[in-house]
Amino acid sequence: MEKEQLEHMRHSCAHLVAAAVQALYPTAKFGVGPAIENGFYYDIDFGESISENDLQKIEDKAKELGKKGLGYARTEMSVEEATKFFSERNQPFKVELLKDIKEKGSTKMDEQNTELSGVVGKVSIYQTGDFIDLCRGGHVENTKEIGPFKLTKIAGAYWRGKSENPQLTRVYGVCFATQADLDEYLHMMEEALKRDHRKIGQEQELFFFDEMVGKGLVMWLPNGTTIRNEIEKLAVEMERKGGYTRVRTPHLAKEEMFLTSGHLPYYKDSMYPPMVMDDGTYYLKAMNCPHHHTMYNFKKHSYRELPLRLAEYGECYRNELSGTLAGLLRVRAMAMNDAHIYCRKDQIKDEFKAVLELIMKYFKIFGLENYWFRLSKWSPSHLEKYINQPENWEYAEGMIREVLQEMNAPFVEAEDEAAFYGPKVDVMFKSVIGREETMSTVQLDFAAKQRFGLTYTDDTGADNNEVFVIHRAPLSTHERFMAFVIEHFGGKWPVWMAPTQVVLVPVTEKHAAGAKQIEQELFDLNIRVESDDANETLGNRVRKAVGRQVPYIVVVGDKELSGEDWMIRVRGEKDQIKMSKQQFIEKLQKEIKDRI
């Protein structure tokens, strides 16, 4: 089925469900009901509290109505007629949409890919059974054309996406052309859940949370820490090659610093509350920029020193709303793969490009492919949200677009999404459960130079305040990046990252000492190796190592200890490979060194 037809079907299904809701809850007030990926939703004020137990009832009713073969009869009305019509039927949300259409010729909802569009002066109305809806359309002819569907969940959703508005109940459903498609989707979701970073994090003992520590605060276990450290080691290497220098700054600072940076008035709610000390009030840092800027000002800089690149895996603390916390994807304490690049305006382009190239280099090493760039721009119609330097905005956005095009990077542009201090490029990813998240970010900053008085001595010997700052976090935060790579690898870590790279399994007790000796030998070569001489059968010890997704397993018996070739069990391979001990060690070292 064509994509458009599918969307029509899913949207028609939303109407059908709404019709069922109207039949069961006659006083329900309807919001909007668009098609979304894999299905649809409808926002409804039920007038009473609804729980997931009620979904089956609604689904049954919808299916019953669907079988009747109802049509989607279209009529047109003037905006005034429609307003009167929906007022009489006590549908305030529809009336509000009509008001917007009348005033603006369209509704803001259009931008959110919902159902309405303003055809000047006239609107279209669709009737399915007794349910009549204000709707732009795009429907199937008859409810019999709607494929198998299933109501999946309910959630609160603010009317028109604004938290000051009343909250409606959003009914989610999935809908497919055929039963086979629906089954496949449900199966895929099940499979995806197996790769969920929280599940693998538990299985492989990577991290955990504890109520006594606090929510959103990750406790990294030894295995998780090993992987984190490998990622950080990579970052240190790459940044060294990229001309960065590494620094270290405290996790907190005085109020004055965050007032200077301008963060405190704007982001106070997102910061942990203040700590009052004898010499002032302190805050945990929510970002590393102010510390780095202060470090820049440690001494005077010559134009010859620019670009100056200060890098740090900086620990930040953010008081994210409790409802938004999600495994490692959104936490309250995080280690950011941060760096700030201080440069002149004529250096911005090269620096920005170098950062984007660095990002792509990283992703290549990890084999990450499903990402896209998003250029977040200011909006000339919301000037109050952005620093008032129109010439810099125009210049920077044009320059960044050029860089993205030169690199052939897949990107979208988003108006009114920039930071207040400058445009940014985010790298977007989808998590295994289909949630879109920002991974990397590169941000240009026109504001820091004024706020922190950043200057350099130019070639005439004068103080120059035109210091531009690039904030960048290619590897996101350790927390979020770990979430992505866990799901990406599904827990099957490449050798260089694997918490345990080799497990040795001595056949019997009399081989244990020999295995220990090999373990020591590999250990001395910086290989993460374990020998498992537990009081269990050989088969069970192999099984346990396999279950842990260890890349290489070697059974150690008389043959191995007498210098014969080893049989090496490779993760995911049915057949073992045969090679000498020395060859195996060289193979391991190469794979670790080359990060393959």
Added chain:
RNA sequence: GCCGUUGUAGCUCAGAUGGUAGAGCAUUUCCAUGGUAAGGAAAAGGUCUCGGGUUCAAUUCCCGACAACGGCUCCA
């Protein structure tokens, strides 16, 4: 923060219309000395998330808190 769901052993989960609970894995000990995905036995392990209420009696019913999960909003 808001809406909804969930909370039983270290982990994954059973369980009873209200009479204080069980399995598998993991742990410990003993036996078995095994050549590539589960050898056998025993022991230990629980304030059934926490706090109130109803009741002769609450892990179970009600209320509240906390946490996790799915959304909304947010995401410097």
